Amino acid sequence: MKNNMPTQPENWLNEHGDFLYRYAFSQFQDADQAADLVQETLLGAWRNYHNFQGDSSERTWLMGIMKHKVLDLIRKRIKERSVFSTNIDPLDAYFHQNNAWKEQPQAWYEQPEEAASNEDLAKILHQCIRSLPQVQRDVFSLKEIQDESTQTICQSCDISTTNFHVLMHRARLALRVCLTKHWKEET
Amino acid sequence: MNYSCRQVSQLFSDSLDKKLKTFDYLRLRFHWMMCRACRQSSTDMRMIHTVLKPAKELILPERKRLIILKALQHAKEDTKPTV
Known part of the structure; x- marks a missing residue:
């Protein structure tokens, strides 16, 4: 289907923007961070559209990218904070x-x-x-x-x-x- | 046989994320029989677990939507995706 339909990233924003935003907001409870993640997700999706197999829905594919970005961010934070290295319990x-x-x-x-x-x-x-x-x-x-x-x-x-x-x-x-x-x- | 309050607290929290071994579950029950404070703490932790649901009505603010739209249009002008 993706081969004969022109790709419009603006459509992703219209159709899936709120859905992605809700996920990011409920995770970080921060409007700016959530909107930034929506932007990064959609830009990342645009750059990697050639990887979209078309066997899942666009929303599922976009959500996969979003989840990846969220987990990436959290992994970096855990590394930076070294939460388990302190002697204080x-x-x-x-x-x-x-x-x-x-x-x-x-x-x-x-x-x-x-x-x-x-x-x-x-x-x-x-x-x-x-x-x-x-x-x-x-x-x-x-x-x-x-x-x-x-x-x-x-x-x-x-x-x-x-x-x-x-x-x-x-x-x-x-x-x-x-x-x-x-x-x-x-x- | 008896766990401390600290251990029971950890064990109960674990039980909300995974299935406990039968032996641990029995130890938990045994401790609860004697400890009102741990019963209360567990009830509260379970309540927190129950109350949380994702917010369904949230929408992307218009101002943010426009910023993202511009970024996408900019990216579209710069590159064409490999289809």
Whole structure:
């Protein structure tokens, strides 16, 4: 099909721009970064159109390029930050040396089901995700928002599965504390 | 047999991303029976896991769309793709 149809990259922007933007935004929660990634994806697609096999839809192909760019960016960030080389364990903020809780988690809502369906909670949660340290935020969002597989994340970001689970745990503990704090302020 | 709160917290977080071994799952249950704080923390972590869904209504801002459009037109003038 691609051989007899003229290629118009502007059409990609019209037809798939929002879709690509949504993916990038939900990953990075940053409008500028998301728009930059849409641009890089479409320009990259234009330059590599000869690689498009035509056996998948254009959207799937563009999404593949976008995902590749996102993972590339995250891998670079992980390398730069060397998050696992420090001797300080962030979990020490939550647990004593004897591994018991420093501050006992308490219930902060009446019914977990009601709180979970509350739109304000989702809003606060997204704010809390934005406040996570960058690498935790990147990996957590890939897994929990983009629904990317653990294997893909570990391979593409060049981290071990142990490190992946450590990052997810750190992120969840930080989000719990952040949610509890801000939920109380809102209600 | 009993894990510490720190270990249980990690284990429960792991269980949201992968299937636990039966033995680990039993240790988790055993610890929960005695520890209200870990039960609460796990409920919260599960809630975070449940609440997150991608935003469906988001659209690319018009100003950004125009910038990208110009970049694409520029690229099109510079090169023709190999078809």
